[in-house]
Amino acid sequence: METNRLSPKIAQALNDQMTNEAHNAQIYLAYASWAADKGYDGISNFLFRHANEERNHMMKFLEYILKRGAKVVIASIPAPGPDPLSVNDCFEKVFQSEVENTTKIYAIVDLSMAEKDWATWNFIQWFVKEQTEEETLALDLLSKIKVAGGANAKNDALYQLDMELKNTPDDATLAQDVTVEKP
Numbered sequence: 782m783e784t785n786r787l788s789p790k791i792a793q794a795l796n797d798q799m800t801n802e803a804h805n806a807q808i809y810l811a812y813a814s815w816a817a818d819k820g821y822d823g824i825s826n827f828l829f830r831h832a833n834e835e836r837n838h839m840m841k842f843l844e845y846i847l848k849r850g851a852k853v854v855i856a857s858i859p860a861p862g863p864d865p866l867s868v869n870d871c872f873e874k875v876f877q878s879e880v881e882n883t884t885k886i887y888a889i890v891d892l893s894m895a896e897k898d899w900a901t902w903n904f905i906q907w908f909v910k911e912q913t914e915e916e917t918l919a920l921d922l923l924s925k926i927k928v929a930g931g932a933n934a935k936n937d938a939l940y941q942l943d944m945e946l947k948n949t950p951d952d953a954t955l956a957q958d959v960t961v962e963k964p
């Protein structure tokens with residue numbers, strides 16, 4: 782009896798995305814380690830926390846593939862790439878990596894629609910929302926570094942930013958959660 786509820790194409794796409802999420806975790810781990818090495822403990826803490834979020838994303842894909850009766854394929858994870866050159870460069874790379882991930886999530890939305898796989902379409906909507914949140918968070922980082930002086934940020938501004946990021950929440954407020962009382 783056939784119990785696999787995913788087409789080969791969708792199973793492949795979900796397995797690939799599971800590896801992408803692991804890759805994203807490696808990127809955050811690499812940047813967090815770079816920041817710690819440079820003495821930016823707050824930025825490092827923020828990025829380490831985010832690496833955990835990416836691992837959680839990886840697990841969500843793994844669990845979904847299993848629950849739909851398909852085969853999980855654990856593949857090797859690509860290296861995260863070179864270290865950032867500065868805090869400004871680090872935050873720009875974070876934003877770029879989140880936008881690239883959004884594109885990959887949207888491709889799964891397209892595929893699930895094309896195949897009328899509504900269970901996968903429904904599952905992937907969680908990630909559509911999550912990517913909006915993650916892009917917002919990355920944009921916030923870019924705004925903060927811009928205020929601090931961007932690529933020319935001085936040490937005292939970077940110190941303040943570092944302090945602030947230690948306590949910055951992991952989640953960003955989405956536009957749909959805003960009210961007149963709480964803009």
Ligand code: OFO
Binds near residue numbers: 834879
């Ligand atoms: Fe997995 O959300 Fe960021 O990339």
